[in-house]
Amino acid sequence: MRVIVPFGVSLILAAPALAFEAELEVEIPQLSVAEYHRPYLAAWIERPDRSVVTTLALWYDLDNPKGEGDKWLKDIRQWWRRVGRDVEVPIDGVTSATRAPGTHAIGIDLTEPPLARLPEGDYTLVVEAAREVGGRELLKIPFAWPIASPQTLKAEGKNELGDVVLELKP
Template identity: 60%
Template sequence: MHIRYSLAPAAVSALFGAPALAASLAVNIEVPRLNVSEYHRPYAATWIERADNSQAATLAVWYDVRTKTNNPEGEGTKWLKDIRQWWRRGGRELSVPVDGVTSATKPAGKHQLSFTEGSGPLPKLAPGAYKLVVEAAREVGGREVVSIPFQWPPASAQQPVVAGKEELGEVKLELKP
């Protein structure tokens, strides 16, 4: 008598040691709708800082990426320095555009960014204390910076939230171990 056993792929990988899943984080950023006579979409940067305020990673930069015939890099690059805190922490060393990091400015509404540790702009982070920082600056408008402290790697799922007052609405960080 011949007996045949079949194992589901998940069972096989459990038997032979599946690779550990990397921790992830998602950022939800709200760009508020402002009732002003001259509205411009904000330039914004999202990054992670170490406890000593040095930059661990730039996750996203939103700016005017339109190209002009006399400026192949896009006229918006000269205004990146208006995102002052990001610029001083490491933005000036970034050569834009960067695939997966830089993109066009965003309209009013909620926007989500998702990252897995070790892929894309989120490097392997050493365990410890960090801050997620989001900064927005708008022509004929204001500038605002918000931050959310967090521990890496996360021990459990977390969703800390902070609210901006003018240039940023709700900013939520979703951490998954």
């Protein structure tokens, strides 16, 4: 059965959820190294006291044939400290396989809690990447919530990350 909702009603119902949009793009740089492994990566949103609102993405070797994918999660050090060591992986809708060099979009769902009810305040988007036999890099993008006008916020990585871009639209 199909329920037909009058156009006007659906607009009103959806309005609070559609009020904001957020997009995150993360660039994994192409590296010229003898032994390359795709980086483990975590992206999350922090409050001013460094506590974590939510993990947006966790890329790791979750299908490791020896079941050793979670052995190196601790190398995403800050994420491990703030979130990882207290949760079970994989996390539904958050964890996925590692990605090849290139630019990748990470979906941010503002219609689901806790982001749908994010209280007004100052927050930081954090992206941390750690590569086996390689380096580690952590980038931060501070932002104030809610936003009044469209914003494109950017952080540039030096080693393990390329450009990280957070687009916020009211």
